[in-house]
Amino acid sequence: MLQVRNETPFSPSMFMFPDVRGMDTLYVVVKATFTFRKGRLFIAENQQPVVMADTFRGEPGQSSIRAASEAHLLKPGTDVLLEGEAHAPRGKPVASCPVLVRVGPVKQVIQVFGDRKWRGGVLSPGISSPEPFVKMPLVWERAYGGVHEVTKERVLGKASNPVGQGFCGKRGGSEMVGRALPNLEDPRQLIRSISDDPVPMGVGPVAPSWEPRKSYAGTYDEAWRTRRAPYLPLDFQAEFFQVAPAGMCARERLKGGEPVELINVSLEGVQRYTLPRCGLSVTVKIAGLFERPPLHLETVGLEPGSGRVCMTWRGAVGCDKRALKVEEARFQLLSLEGAED
Structure with a gap:
C-alpha cells in the first residue's frame, strides 16, 4: 500500500499522469501557505489544500476561474497569480488609480477606473466620467473583452477574454452607447474609441479554452484519434499549463527569495516582503528503489486582502511500467528562510 509521509508543515499531494510522451509519471506536489502580518511572513496555521480542479466564479465556461487546478504535468515556468481587489489610496474614493504587482522579474501594472459607459456623441460615442470607487474586483469580468452575438449562428468574441466587457465586435456607434467600458486597462494602451482592441489586463488564471492557452493544447483530429489517443497530441506544448496572464509568468522559474511589491491591492496601500526560501x-x-526528483517552484499565489501567500512546487518521477509499484513518498522540509513558525 502506498504510504505518504509528510514531515513538512505544508500540504503535499501526488498525481499519476502520462507525460507528454505518454509515459506513466508520478507528479509530487508541495503547497506552502504563509501569512503576512506586520511586515513579516509566518507559516500559516491553516494550510491551503492542493486544488484538484478549476473552480469558477459562476457558470463554468461563462465566468472566470477563481482557482486553477493544480493537478497537471510540469509547467515550464513560474506563474504569479493574485486574487483580490484594487483599493483606493488611503481608503478615499477615486475615479482611477494604478495597481502594481511585482515579484522578482515579474511585473504587472494596471490602471483601474470606476464604472464608465459609452455615451452619445456627434460623430462617435465618447467615454463618461468614471464613478468614484473605494474597491474594485480584479477579475477578468472587469477587464476588456466579451462577445457579440451577431446572429444565432455567428458569435464574435475576444478569444483571450470572452467574459470581459467593452468588446465592440460588429456593433456600430449607436449600439455601443450605454455599454460598459472595462474597469481594468493597460496604462500604455488606454481605450479612446470603440474601434480600439487592446490586450485584456488581468491578474488571475486564464481559462484553458481562452487564448493563448488554447493554441498550446495541440491538434485533436482523426490522426490523433487513430494513432495517439488517449495521450496528448504530438504538437501539444507544455505552456498550456501556464495559467498566468501575460506579464505575470516568469519564463525562468522563480526559486524563492524574490522581493515582492504590491501597491493598491490591500488596505495597507503598499505591501513589501521577500518570498521565503524553502529547502x-x-x-x-x-x-524498492529510491528516487529524489528536483522540485520546481511553479506557482506563487498572492491574496493581499487576507494577507496570504501560497507557493507550490512540483517534481516528476517517470514510472513507465512501475506505476503499481510505487510504495512510499516522503516529503521533507530541509530548510526555511524568510518565514517564521
Whole structure:
C-alpha cells in the first residue's frame, strides 16, 4: 500500500499522469501557505489544500476561474497569480488609480477606473466620467473583452477574454452607447474609441479554452484519434499549463527569495516582503528503489486582502511500467528562510 509521509508543515499531494510522451509519471506536489502580518511572513496555521480542479466564479465556461487546478504535468515556468481587489489610496474614493504587482522579474501594472459607459456623441460615442470607487474586483469580468452575438449562428468574441466587457465586435456607434467600458486597462494602451482592441489586463488564471492557452493544447483530429489517443497530441506544448496572464509568468522559474511589491491591492496601500526560501525534498520509493526528483517552484499565489501567500512546487518521477509499484513518498522540509513558525 502506498504510504505518504509528510514531515513538512505544508500540504503535499501526488498525481499519476502520462507525460507528454505518454509515459506513466508520478507528479509530487508541495503547497506552502504563509501569512503576512506586520511586515513579516509566518507559516500559516491553516494550510491551503492542493486544488484538484478549476473552480469558477459562476457558470463554468461563462465566468472566470477563481482557482486553477493544480493537478497537471510540469509547467515550464513560474506563474504569479493574485486574487483580490484594487483599493483606493488611503481608503478615499477615486475615479482611477494604478495597481502594481511585482515579484522578482515579474511585473504587472494596471490602471483601474470606476464604472464608465459609452455615451452619445456627434460623430462617435465618447467615454463618461468614471464613478468614484473605494474597491474594485480584479477579475477578468472587469477587464476588456466579451462577445457579440451577431446572429444565432455567428458569435464574435475576444478569444483571450470572452467574459470581459467593452468588446465592440460588429456593433456600430449607436449600439455601443450605454455599454460598459472595462474597469481594468493597460496604462500604455488606454481605450479612446470603440474601434480600439487592446490586450485584456488581468491578474488571475486564464481559462484553458481562452487564448493563448488554447493554441498550446495541440491538434485533436482523426490522426490523433487513430494513432495517439488517449495521450496528448504530438504538437501539444507544455505552456498550456501556464495559467498566468501575460506579464505575470516568469519564463525562468522563480526559486524563492524574490522581493515582492504590491501597491493598491490591500488596505495597507503598499505591501513589501521577500518570498521565503524553502529547502524541500521528496523521496519516492518505487519497487524498492529510491528516487529524489528536483522540485520546481511553479506557482506563487498572492491574496493581499487576507494577507496570504501560497507557493507550490512540483517534481516528476517517470514510472513507465512501475506505476503499481510505487510504495512510499516522503516529503521533507530541509530548510526555511524568510518565514517564521
